Amino acid sequence: xxxxxxxxxxxxxxxxxxxxxxxxxxxxxxxxxxxxxxxxxxxxxxxxxxxxxxxxxxxxxxxxxxxxxxxxxxxxxxxxxxxxxxxxxxxxxxxxxxxxxxxxxxxxxxxxxxxxxxxxxxxxxxxxxxxxxxxxxxxxxxxxxxxxxxxxxxxxxxxxxxxxxxxxxxxxxxxxxxxxxxxxxxxxxxxxxxxxxxxxxxxxxxxxxxxxxxxxxxxxxxxxxxxxxxxxxxx
Amino acid sequence: xxxxxxxxxxxxxxxxxxxxxxxxxxxxxxxxxxxxxxxxxxxxxxxxxxxxxxxxxxxxxxxxxxxxxxxxxxxxxxxxxxxxxxxxxxxxxxxxxxxxxxxxxxxxxxxxxxxxxxxxxxxxxxxxxxxxxxxxxxxxxxxxxxxxxxxxxxxxxxxxxxxxxxxxxxxxxxxxxxxxxxxxxxxxxxxxxxxxxxxxxxxxxxxxxxxxxxxxxxxxxxxxxxxxxxxxxxx
DNA sequence: CGACCCCTTGAGGGCCTTCAATCCATGTGG
DNA sequence: CCACATGGATTGAAGGCCCTCAAGGGGTCG
Numbered sequence: 001x002x003x004x005x006x007x008x009x010x011x012x013x014x015x016x017x018x019x020x021x022x023x024x025x026x027x028x029x030x031x032x033x034x035x036x037x038x039x040x041x042x043x044x045x046x047x048x049x050x051x052x053x054x055x056x057x058x059x060x061x062x063x064x065x066x067x068x069x070x071x072x073x074x075x076x077x078x079x080x081x082x083x084x085x086x087x088x089x090x091x092x093x094x095x096x097x098x099x100x101x102x103x104x105x106x107x108x109x110x111x112x113x114x115x116x117x118x119x120x121x122x123x124x125x126x127x128x129x130x131x132x133x134x135x136x137x138x139x140x141x142x143x144x145x146x147x148x149x150x151x152x153x154x155x156x157x158x159x160x161x162x163x164x165x166x167x168x169x170x171x172x173x174x175x176x177x178x179x180x181x182x183x184x185x186x187x188x189x190x191x192x193x194x195x196x197x198x199x200x201x202x203x204x205x206x207x208x209x210x211x212x213x214x215x216x217x218x219x220x221x222x223x224x225x226x227x228x229x230x231x232x233x234x235x
Numbered sequence: 236x237x238x239x240x241x242x243x244x245x246x247x248x249x250x251x252x253x254x255x256x257x258x259x260x261x262x263x264x265x266x267x268x269x270x271x272x273x274x275x276x277x278x279x280x281x282x283x284x285x286x287x288x289x290x291x292x293x294x295x296x297x298x299x300x301x302x303x304x305x306x307x308x309x310x311x312x313x314x315x316x317x318x319x320x321x322x323x324x325x326x327x328x329x330x331x332x333x334x335x336x337x338x339x340x341x342x343x344x345x346x347x348x349x350x351x352x353x354x355x356x357x358x359x360x361x362x363x364x365x366x367x368x369x370x371x372x373x374x375x376x377x378x379x380x381x382x383x384x385x386x387x388x389x390x391x392x393x394x395x396x397x398x399x400x401x402x403x404x405x406x407x408x409x410x411x412x413x414x415x416x417x418x419x420x421x422x423x424x425x426x427x428x429x430x431x432x433x434x435x436x437x438x439x440x441x442x443x444x445x446x447x448x449x450x451x452x453x454x455x456x457x458x459x460x461x462x463x464x465x466x467x468x469x470x
Numbered sequence: 471c472g473a474c475c476c477c478t479t480g481a482g483g484g485c486c487t488t489c490a491a492t493c494c495a496t497g498t499g500g
Numbered sequence: 501c502c503a504c505a506t507g508g509a510t511t512g513a514a515g516g517c518c519c520t521c522a523a524g525g526g527g528t529c530g
Contacts (some may be wrong), residue, residue, distance in 0.1 A: 078394075079394065100375060159312070167313070198510085437518095439478095
């Protein structure tokens with residue numbers, strides 16, 4: 001167990017006013033004077049793949065909006081194994097429980113190089129109290145998280161391992177179907193689909209043989225979404 | 236397919252002021268004058284087991300707080316099979332998406348005789364805008380739903396069928412460990428644990444033989460929580 | 471009493487897990 | 501520059517758990 005590298009970097013105060021994805025996140029519709037009211041700094045932070053945004057039971061004093069990359073939310077099963085309960089992508093928010101609880105209820109880890117905005121809870125609380133739109137956006141984010149969780153339950157936790165993996169790949173490739181997707185470790189794949197890493201590996205290999213996946217460079221895959229759809233819904 | 240019986244009954248306008256579980260639900264901390272502001276009636280409704288609170292894609296114009304009984308939230312899997320994604324119990328809320336979406340995203344069915352309060356969306360919206368405590372309670376309910384979903388993912392969708400069933404039984408018996416719990420159909424059990432109804436049945440029988448379950452009357456079981464815990468965490 | 475629904479139990483087979491060995495890329499130290 | 505250690509990926513073999521198909525049991529209701 002070597003100590004983790006310095007895998008996050010503070011990139012300076014965020015420029016919320018000119019944020020390119022503001023419409024996706026909490027501060028859509030803020031007015032100029034709202035920005036002037038910020039008391040605590042909103043930071044833009046980079047994490048390398050594997051970097052930890054926050055840990056289980058860490059003091060929860062900020063929520064994180066994802067500007068780029070992919071973050072996994074992990075819980076521990078009764079037997080101590082890990083289970084990935086959600087993925088958070090561009091525009092998504094991690095750590096919403098910080099608004100209600102003193103500590104985080106998951107571990108949040110970057111699956112790819114990630115850019116996030118770290119927003120202190122105090123700011124979110126103040127803004128949602130005064131600004132109904134922030135309040136509405138916040139509820140949308142809760143709903144988003146819940147919808148994702150439901151999707152994991154119906155899509156990624158039922159059916160054969162082949163079907164589950166195919167559905168996950170469809171999910172990962174839906175934004176940019178033409179571009180290759182970065183796949184993560186087989187262990188992560190397994191703990192997302194509730195199968196072993198060996199099964200994940202075998203199934204990936206199988207998909208490559210079938211032509212449903214095409215590996216352009218190590219762990220970068222182009223998805224044949226038609227073939228994957230056929231597998232995902234197969235009897 | 237016979238048409239469903241008349242299995243719900245309007246029980247009159249709810250007496251929110253004197254509600255025994257008000258501290259659990261959305262209207263904790265309302266003042267007297269808030270109640271006077273109600274425009275649409277809040278109804279108290281009874282459903283028999285099997286009764287449907289709302290269906291998938293129904294127009295969503297109310298949220299439901301559960302006063303008694305157990306409600307399942309059901310989604311359909313890609314192959315058309317049903318999947319129970321959440322259970323809602325005393326104090327829980329079903330249909331929160333009504334605040335954000337025009338239609339419901341699940342089917343909500345009573346697993347037992349159920350008492351609910353049906354609260355029109357318009358009332359919730361108005362109250363949360365003016366009353367920060369309602370707004371806070373609402374967020375708590377979102378969080379509650381998400382926590383339940385996470386529990387389903389980590390506890391009820393991983394491990395062997397034996398472990399999953401044991402965990403579910405622990406969940407169902409945690410409120411009143413001494414009292415027998417009503418078990419639902421093996422099909423529902425299966426679609427909650429992502430196993431077949433036969434496996435659910437076999438495992439129940441097995442638990443009875445082991446003494447982990449004791450059947451007092453048909454489908455009423457007393458749980459030996461120690462034995463179930465041992466099974467739930469077994470290697 | 472028979473129809474119906476749900477539960478139970480059996481037998482066979484397939485999928486996935488488990489244990490294990492090998493391969494490959496990377497990085498470290500000699 | 502190469503040997504070696506390391507961590508992840510791949511593949512094999514054996515076995516067990518769960519699914520599938522099927523038959524029979526028990527309760528309820530017309």
